[in-house]
Amino acid sequence: MARVIVDVMLKPEILDAQGQAIARALPRLGFSGVSAVRQGKRFEVELEGPADEAALAEVRKMAETLLANTVIEDYAVSVEP
Amino acid sequence: MARVIVDVMLKPEILDAQGQAIARALPRLGFSGVSAVRQGKRFEVELEGPADEAALAEVRKMAETLLANTVIEDYAVSVEP
């Protein structure tokens, strides 16, 4: 059993309203020194078998078709160390 | 300038309706070999200065009080390599 992580973030040119709202709120809450915040999604995918190339290819396909909306989002797949 | 990542996931005992919905949809979409999916949030926090201990302590406080609701969520802070 292995765990694969899929991180999904809005493409840099797409408006991240949530991230901006958080960044704007930070100074008011007493946090300084943050220039920007972006908010995305993190998926933990538990595989039944090992995270071999074939499995990773499957997860990438899953990310491409289901987990991310590639019109507005980028994704990155990594294996939990 | 450094980027710090805050991953926020639901505590294991809390029902993750979104993750379950994805896991249930996978076989229908032709993906097999996945035993579970959990969905959480990923924040990319851009610091104005370096990610030194003081800055990381600030981000951890931010995660604890704002980015995560510790009643239902756990968080992890890491520096982007």
Place this chain on the structure above:
Amino acid sequence: MSERADKRGGQAPDPNLDTVERAEGTPDERQPYAELGMKLDEYERVRDILGRRPTSSELAIYSVMWSEHCSYKSSKVHLRQFGTKAPESEALLVGMGENAGVVDIGDGWAATFKIESHNHPSYVEPHQGAATGVGGIVRDIMSMGARPIAVMDALRFGAADAHDTRRVLPGVVEGISHYGNCLGLPNIGGEVVFDPCYIGNPLVNALCVGLLRKDQIKLATAPGPGNKVVLFGALTGPDGIGGASVLASATFEDESHAKRPSVQVGDPFMEKLLIECCLELYQADVVVGIQDLGAAGVSCATTELAAKGTGGMDVKLELVPLRDPSLRPEEILMSESQERMMAVVTPDDIDAFMAICTKWDIPATVIGEVTDSGRLVMTWYGETIVDIPPGTAADDGPVYERPFHEPAGQTALNADTPARLARPDDLRATLLKLLGSPNLASKEWVTSQYDRYVRGNTVLAQPADAGVLRISEVMPGAEETTRGIALSTDGNGRYARLDPYAGAQLALAEAYRNVAVTGARPLAVTNCLNFGSPEDPEVMWQFAEATRGLADACKILGVPVTGGNVSFYNQTGSTPIHPTPVVGVLGVIDDVAGRVRSGFTGPDEKVILLGE
């Protein structure tokens, strides 16, 4: 001078900038007008107007302003009938041509409403496409000086069980639901229709209605030399400027400019703040003219405001606050970033204006000034990049008399009547089949995702045939009234396919009846005309017939068209959708407590059939 201008001021001049001076010196430089959707003769007209080749920024402006979407170049000759055949109406306060029409509903109140399409974006990215459709129509209503009070949505999808419908429908409904709910606008009705003809071209038509005091109508105009031009709301980013990339990359060799997103992403929270901010600005009476930023963004707002005002405007384009600092002037001009407005404010009121924006956390920037030069002049860090007569972009776009003729199979189609079908012998099976059809099924899956109660004035919403709203606590200090308004949207693409003239009339008649049965007096009409390509003479015939039918019916029923929207190019390959005119009717009830519900309210009620 802004901080950024200072920064740039110290640097060498931008070698990639296409200035007016440079345009004069390089008359033969090839320009990507065709890539921007302009025809050669249109491009040559621009050269004639300017007496030189346009700069790339000017080309950006003309190409968006003269697009079908903004100039109505194919539909204009037909839409004129809505004016020439318009019935006398005492209720009409603002007719077609403004952001939305305004009607007098009595007791000093006026209502403004309009329906608009966001079909193509909703196919590409259903959630954001539909959401920004709602956002856009709401800003139209705000720009008239009104408080938006409700929305409706008329939707068309492919077959309910088609694969792509499963992608498009949930996304569209979620987008409308999220954006509308977040704005606090009750959704008081709409339609969901399935037909295979919409599989590659779903229709997402959103209607918004707003209320204002009759003497507080705002118009999109920039009068008064010396008055300030303020851009406020969201920052400008690279949204929906896929087309602009050919301009930027023509002068600017950079990967990041070659690939710009074509989808716009909305921020309903920002729009909610904009609504409250605008209303406070109106209350404080610090707005001379106002325009929302729609499809053609800064290009449209500046040219239209200037054209309808004193006639001139100076803009320092580098003052536009950006979300992405790498944007080029051409891209800023074409950006479709959402949740932005432009206002004209007197110098005396500017501080009060800015204070209200600050209260609502709305970024606001003075980017220019009204002039009496008759020219719209834009500079970029001191260099002139636009110098045009604004009316030529805003009002004098091309007008086409597109050829049209009846589709080849039209007679045969009509001759093929149900009489040909075998009589069903099993009524039970027929009934079950009907009941099971998606078009007759409950729409609750959709409507339960919409807030119909917010603002506390919803008298009727689903499952009623028309939405009814009480008019109460709309604006602070305004007198209360017993009046209410009723609204319905209807349309039937199958009828219109068989006979576009009668089909459009039936759509009007249905909406009119739905409003009338609540007890309301129908007053005015808005419409969204969804058709295939105007370059196809058969589609153009459908369009000509439908507009003629609607105009004739409006005259007979005595309700003027106050505004609307045309959506062309709804086709997959060469196959157009059914012609789908969607008609919205607004009516007024003098005492809203007397509204009539549909359905039985008690035992022993009599059933009476009216009409033939």
Place this chain on the structure above:
Amino acid sequence: MSAARVGVVTFPGTLDDQDAARAVRHAGGEAVPLWHADPDLKKVDAVFLPGGFSYGDYLRCGAISRFAPLMEELIPAARAGLPVLGTCNGFQILCEAHLLPGALMRNAGLHYVCRDQGIRVENTATPWTSDFTEGQEIVLPVKHGEGRYVADEATLGALESNGQIVFRYVGGNPNGSLNDIAGIRNEAGNIVGLMPHPEHAVEDLTGAPSTDGRGFFSSILKKLVNL
């Protein structure tokens, strides 16, 4: 005697403040607008935190609002006994501010739900529910995307045994809330949060097909007048 003063809070993105104020006035109280950025409770006798999408529901519903300057006044006042009612987004803010235990999460069905919902009143020992009878079934609209109440087992157990569960869904649970919880109170009973909207069920002409929401407003006004 002057009318009881009920504060109605507006955050950026609050939507039901107008309806809440109207409901307070209908019941004979004075509705006092409170602005999120203004740390002044204006000497109100009770506070209504209305629904909406404060801060766009960004990050988590209520997560940013609870840090508003007004909340810095409201939180200690509520802990000291000021009656507070939070509906929908207001309930979410109360949980985020830890004035009420647990959290509200995405509906189990993953969709926003607007419907007229059956609710059972489980506890009348609060200033907001004294005009109801225990076990009374009422109808109020729900309209939310994130209303699934969750808490750990110990907290749930305590809520159940202390009588802190004030409302339960009946006739179907719209969001998958644990134990069908629609609303809860703090131990002292002065703070109540619920997902349904009483302010949308106070008039015959408009809103939900019930006027059961009136009980909330008559309860609090009686309580304040009799103080």
